[in-house]
Amino acid sequence: MRIRKVTTIVEEILGEGGREVDPTARVAVVAAVIDNPWAGEGFVEDLAPGIDAVASDLGAVLAPRVMEALGAPLEAYGKAAIVGIDGEIEHGSALIHTLKFGNHFRDAANASTLLPAVEKRGLAGATFDIPLKHFTDATIRSHHQTTEVRIADAPHPHEIVIALAGATRGRPQQRLADLSTER
Amino acid sequence: MTSQADQSTTFASLGHQLGVRRIFTVLQEVREEGGHPLDRPVRQAAAVAVLSNPWSGTGVYQDLGERTRDVAPVLAKLLTDRLLVALGGKDAIQTFGKAALVGTDGELEHAAALIHTPYFGNLVREMLGGTAIICFTDGRSEPGPDLKVPLWHKTTAGLRDYYQTIDLHLPDAPHPDEICVIAAASDGPRPFPRIGDRQTDPDVDTTILKGLLS
Numbered sequence: 001m002r003i004r005k006v007t008t009i010v011e012e013i014l015g016e017g018g019r020e021v022d023p024t025a026r027v028a029v030v031a032a033v034i035d036n037p038w039a040g041e042g043f044v045e046d047l048a049p050g051i052d053a054v055a056s057d058l059g060a061v062l063a064p065r066v067m068e069a070l071g072a073p074l075e076a077y078g079k080a081a082i083v084g085i086d087g088e089i090e091h092g093s094a095l096i097h098t099l100k101f102g103n104h105f106r107d108a109a110n111a112s113t114l115l116p117a118v119e120k121r122g123l124a125g126a127t128f129d130i131p132l133k134h135f136t137d138a139t140i141r142s143h144h145q146t147t148e149v150r151i152a153d154a155p156h157p158h159e160i161v162i163a164l165a166g167a168t169r170g171r172p173q174q175r176l177a178d179l180s181t182e183r
Numbered sequence: 184m185t186s187q188a189d190q191s192t193t194f195a196s197l198g199h200q201l202g203v204r205r206i207f208t209v210l211q212e213v214r215e216e217g218g219h220p221l222d223r224p225v226r227q228a229a230a231v232a233v234l235s236n237p238w239s240g241t242g243v244y245q246d247l248g249e250r251t252r253d254v255a256p257v258l259a260k261l262l263t264d265r266l267l268v269a270l271g272g273k274d275a276i277q278t279f280g281k282a283a284l285v286g287t288d289g290e291l292e293h294a295a296a297l298i299h300t301p302y303f304g305n306l307v308r309e310m311l312g313g314t315a316i317i318c319f320t321d322g323r324s325e326p327g328p329d330l331k332v333p334l335w336h337k338t339t340a341g342l343r344d345y346y347q348t349i350d351l352h353l354p355d356a357p358h359p360d361e362i363c364v365i366a367a368a369s370d371g372p373r374p375f376p377r378i379g380d381r382q383t384d385p386d387v388d389t390t391i392l393k394g395l396l397s
Contacts, residue, residue, distance in 0.1 A: 002220075008210040008269075014195060015204040024195065125329070127352065150329065152211075152350030 001057050004159070005033040007151050010069050016172035025172050027147050028069035029130065030062050031080070031163035036087040037095075039158040047094045055095050059104030062164045067108050072168045074109040076143040078132040080163040083121045084155035092119050092160050105164055111135035115164075124153050130165040141179050142170035198261050201254050202235030204361070208265045209351060216374035225374055227349040229332060229367035230265035232258050233356040236289045238296075247296040255297050259306035262366035266311065273312035275370045278334040278345050281307065281317050282365040284324045286357035294321045297364050307366050313337030324363075326355050332367045344376035 013025040037050035044050070067074065079102070081092025095101060102115050116131040116138070127150045134143035147165050155161045198206070210228045214221060237250040270276050281304070283294035297303060304317050318333045318340070329352050336345040349367050357363045 002215070004213070004215045006212045006214070008212075009207060010265075011205060011207040012195070013205050014199040020199055125350075148352075148354035150352035150354075152329075152352070 001054050002035050003032050005154060007031045008065060008069050009149065011147065013172050019173060021172040026070055026072060026168040027165065028066050029147060029149050029163055029165045030065040030069060031149065031151050031161050032058060032062060033151065033154040033159055033161050036084060036091055036158050036160050038091050039086060051094050051098055051100065055098050055101040058095060058162055059101040063104040063108040066164045066166045070166050070168060074135055074166040075169050076132040076145060076167040077105060077109060077111060077115055077135050078117065078130045078165045079115045080118045080128055080130045082126060082128055082155055082161040084157040084159045085121060085123060086157035087160065089119050089121050095160065095162055109135055109166065113138045124156055125150060130163060132165055132167050139179050141176050142174040145171045194257060194260050198232065198257055201257055202237065203232050205233040205356065206261060207231050208269055210269045211349065213374060221374055223371065225369060225371040226270055227369040228266050228269040229349050229351055229365055230262040231353060232261055232364045233361055236286060236293055236360050236362050238293050239288065239360040243290065247292065251296045251300055251302055255300060255302035256306055258297060258364050259303045263307050263310040266366060266368045270368055270370050276311050276368045277336060277371055278347065278369045279307065279311050279313055279317055279337045280319060280332045280334040280367045282320045282330065282332045284322055284328065284330065284357055284363045286359040286361045287323060287325060288359040289362060291321065291323060294362055297362060311337060311368060315340040324357060326358055328353055332365055334367055334369050341381055343378060343380045344372035347373050
């Protein structure tokens with residue numbers, strides 16, 4: 001697997017709504033820009049060999065970097081695949097919607113839920129939003145959140161941007177009633 | 184890219200008291216260019232502080248000095264601390280640059296005040312171990328802009344191999360009454376630099392245009 005570029009973004013949210021966020025909320029994103037494993041091959045019926053060749057290695061590269069960048073225990077997480085315009089969205093989905101990829105992150109974060117995801121096709125420098133949910137219970141409403149990302153100069157038409165995102169807590173100033181109170 | 188030191192925590196709360204809402208740090212590690220792997224990845228980093236415009240609602244005759252002295256040094260500390268962590272210390276850092284974008288209710292002079300005085304620049308230069316003047320970009324923007332921050336060598340600004348930019352996206356900032364202040368650095372030159380330098384350039388002037396058109 002060739003990685004052209006790795007981008008790490010760490011956001012520290014000190015205030016929201018005019019009030020201090022204490023403790024500071026941290027959100028980390030790590031994105032790798034790789035060649036689309038199926039570039040130039042036309043419509044490939046069986047994606048499994050490409051998945052086997054790339055997905056696990058990619059998870060192994062990204063997951064520890066997110067945890068290191070976060071620098072604190074993770075409480076919410078999500079993932080992204082942005083496919084360059086010569087590829088299929090299915091190519092991005094193939095690489096992130098497999099346990100071979102996601103288990104690296106779940107293991108590193110002591111997490112158990114499925115990772116919410118964004119998959120789309122875009123030009124280099126496309127802006128995308130990664131959804132994050134709670135790491136052990138996806139119904140916990142306080143932790144539903146989104147982080148906005150743009151990787152400069154990627155993905156090129158034959159590339160894919162694969163990203164993982166983690167957050168140390170729920171939304172800053174979250175104050176919605178729990179889901180159970182509506183039942 | 185974590186700020187583990189107690190001192191950083193203290194400066195972060197001080198930053199918040201001075202109006203800082205968010206800080207984000209971007210680290211970009213380029214491993215290949217033109218289809219060829221680099222012997223050593225080039226890493227560029229930028230740290231961005233999003234803060235309330237200290238002069239929001241004031242006019243063009245407002246003196247900017249006092250608040251500049253209060254705010255700019257703390258921003259310099261917050262941002263350079265993050266660059267140093269991201270790039271592995273000042274000895275690893277070879278280039279630097281800076282930028283400020285003021286929200287649409289502010290003046291360009293407000294952005295300038297926070298980066299173009301010794302209260303910011305001298306601190307950034309000292310903390311990153313540089314001696315050169317720091318290159319920059321500034322402007323006014325709606326929230327969510329993309330911007331490029333120029334970088335050049337921290338001691339020898341004329342070193343052409345080190346001319347480069349870092350490409351940033353600022354989600355949800357600056358709001359109309361905010362300013363984004365940015366410090367940036369990298370640990371190497373452009374990938375595969377090969378356009379020579381002042382020492383190797385031939386003499387070039389406008390006579391080179393003569394005879395091009397018949």
